[in-house]
Amino acid sequence: MRTLREIDPDVYNAVVGEERRENTGLELIASENYVSKAVIEAMASVLTNKYSEGYPGKRYYGGQEFTDLVENLAIERAKKLFHAEHVNVQPLSGAPANIAVYFALLNPGDVVLGMDLGHGGHLTHGHPVTYMAKIFKFVRYKTHGTDGHFDFDEIRQIALKEKPKIILCGYSCYPRDLDYNAFQEIADEVGAYTMMDMAHIAGLIAAKEMNDPFKARFDVVTTTTHKTLRGPRGGMILSRTEDRYHDKYNKDSKKNLAQMIDSSVFPGFQGGPHMHQIAGKAVAFGEALKPDFKNYAAQIRKNAKAMAQRLIELGWTLFTGGTENHLMLADITKLGLTGKEAQNLLDEAGITLNKNAYPDDTRPPTDPSGIRIGTPAITTRGMKESEMKHIADLMDKVVRNPKDKKIIERVRKDVFDLTAKFPLYKLYK
Ligand SMILES: *Cc1c(COP(=O)(O)O)cnc(C)c1O
Numbered sequence: 239m240r241t242l243r244e245i246d247p248d249v250y251n252a253v254v255g256e257e258r259r260e261n262t263g264l265e266l267i268a269s270e271n272y273v274s275k276a277v278i279e280a281m282a283s284v285l286t287n288k289y290s291e292g293y294p295g296k297r298y299y300g301g302q303e304f305t306d307l308v309e310n311l312a313i314e315r316a317k318k319l320f321h322a323e324h325v326n327v328q329p330l331s332g333a334p335a336n337i338a339v340y341f342a343l344l345n346p347g348d349v350v351l352g353m354d355l356g357h358g359g360h361l362t363h364g365h366p367v368t369y370m371a372k373i374f375k376f377v378r379y380k381t382h383g384t385d386g387h388f389d390f391d392e393i394r395q396i397a398l399k400e401k402p403k404i405i406l407c408g409y410s411c412y413p414r415d416l417d418y419n420a421f422q423e424i425a426d427e428v429g430a431y432t433m434m435d436m437a438h439i440a441g442l443i444a445a446k447e448m449n450d451p452f453k454a455r456f457d458v459v460t461t462t463t464h465k466t467l468r469g470p471r472g473g474m475i476l477s478r479t480e481d482r483y484h485d486k487y488n489k490d491s492k493k494n495l496a497q498m499i500d501s502s503v504f505p506g507f508q509g510g511p512h513m514h515q516i517a518g519k520a521v522a523f524g525e526a527l528k529p530d531f532k533n534y535a536a537q538i539r540k541n542a543k544a545m546a547q548r549l550i551e552l553g554w555t556l557f558t559g560g561t562e563n564h565l566m567l568a569d570i571t572k573l574g575l576t577g578k579e580a581q582n583l584l585d586e587a588g589i590t591l592n593k594n595a596y597p598d599d600t601r602p603p604t605d606p607s608g609i610r611i612g613t614p615a616i617t618t619r620g621m622k623e624s625e626m627k628h629i630a631d632l633m634d635k636v637v638r639n640p641k642d643k644k645i646i647e648r649v650r651k652d653v654f655d656l657t658a659k660f661p662l663y664k665l666y667k
Contacts, residue, residue: 239666254666261662264629264653266591268565268612269410269438271468272619273522275663280521281470285514293500308517315523319444320459321452322476324496327519328503328511329473332437332462336362337370339458339475342502343431343487344403346373351393351402351430354380357597358409358567360435377402381597386412386558390420397428403487407451408435408460411594411610413561418454429486432456439563441466441614444526445535448563457482457495466538466564466614468531469522472515475499534617538564541613544623548630557597557608565612569596573637578605580637587636587646588653589629619660628656 243250260272285308291298294306294313312327329335344350353359357380361368364376377400379393397405405425407416418434425432434451440461442448451459459476463469481488481495493501504511525531539562546560549568557567570580577593584591595601596608611633613626621629632649639645 250666257662257664257666261664262654262657263588263590264657265615266589266611266613266629268591268610268614269462269465270612271465271614272662273464273468273470273518274525275665276525277468277470277518277521278665280517281514283514283517285517286512288513289510290513291504291510293504305513308513308520309511312516312520312523315520315527316474316476319523319526320476321450322459323479324477324499326475326477326500326503327472327516328508329460329475330508330512330515331471331473332360332435332460333362333473334508335460335462335473335475336360336435338503338507339433339460339499340370340374340404341506342498343433343458344374347375348404349375349377349400349402350404350406351377351379351397351400352406353409353412354378356595356599356603357381357386358411360408360410360437363406363435381412384557384559386414386597388417388420390417390424393421394424394427397424397430401428402430404433405430406433406435408433408437408439410438411565411567413556413558413563413565413567415448415562416451418449418451418456422454422456429483431458431483433458433460435460437462438465438565441468441526441531442535442538442563445532447535447539452476452478458499463519463522466535467522467526468534468614468618469526470515470518472512472519474519475503537622538613538617540623541617541621541626542566545611545613545626545630548627549634552630552634554634564614565610567594567596567608567610569607570609570637571601571607575637575640576601576605577607577609579640580609583636583640583646584609584633587632587649588657589633589636589649616660619657619662621660625656625660 289299290305294309313325316325352363364371382389434456461474463472477495479494479496542561542564546566555569555572581593591611594608594610595606599607601607
């Protein structure tokens, strides 16, 4: 970084400022994490210089001996990690991964059955503001009740009526595990592909802390690599090889499912892969294959459970009454604040999280009723159950005293003290 400091102090200062912010604040955004120094080194490498359109052994340009090596490492490690028959590590992020799958499996106008967006589904699952919603028809299922369960009879009825070509699960804000067999059974009955977007919980599935969609014979699994999986910002598509609906939907194609996905990512959708990012993925997958990662993933869940328990003791309302994964969704209006107000107040106290729609929210998405709380990042710092209780107490203090600047200042100081005990790396001086 010495060169950057000399050549471009403006950018250097922004990077150093962000490092300081990350070091001195409590990161409770459920989709964020801290990568290892090794991942950062791989990303900050000469691999960013290289054009590698195509796939290992089948590139358009020469000079690929090392890019092939790196991409094959990423693919082989991901296959091992998720017991996947096929892996594509080129998607630039989670959204492009999902788009590439839609175009691999669907024609314009085809139907996708996915979660209602106010119940934890993601923008890329056909939110009206996205281009995908103009091209494909997205129909919805929801969660039910305060326990947030799925009504699979209802999902089956919708599927029989709408005839989706993809049944999609996987969410950005759902605190429970999923019954993939139940989704697969309905898909089998109506002739739909099954797709799981495990962006949030990939690390937990890799560590076998949560159910595995491939065990239920899911066709496609997409993910980001930067959330619980703790790799670089990026995306990935895992799939079976066989196209189970070749005769029904793709009679004229010679491609199997793996080939359909690969040609959809490139040349269908993207250009040259980001090889520095793929190197970072390879490093992160290598880390996730080590026994230590299993402990990390287990601790994420223990921490979420401990924090949820304490928040409930303090009188908070949590969707589904707790959590089985890395996140919680609180209805903060029950404590007299809106989601936006709570987010801003906690930000002032050095606690970062996000406002979030609560199922069947009557408030607008710009200022919803909920806040989402996640433990992956603070678990990476080494924090355990006792810190979770402490953090829950700090959040409660802030939220219950929104007008008291002194209390917020005191909590900010507590956050400084707590984070100083669990330092992150310091790469820059
Ligand atoms: C985060 C997320 C994505 C999108 O990932 P980006 O890398 O931001 O494009 C897609 N699906 C789900 C379920 C997510 O949580």
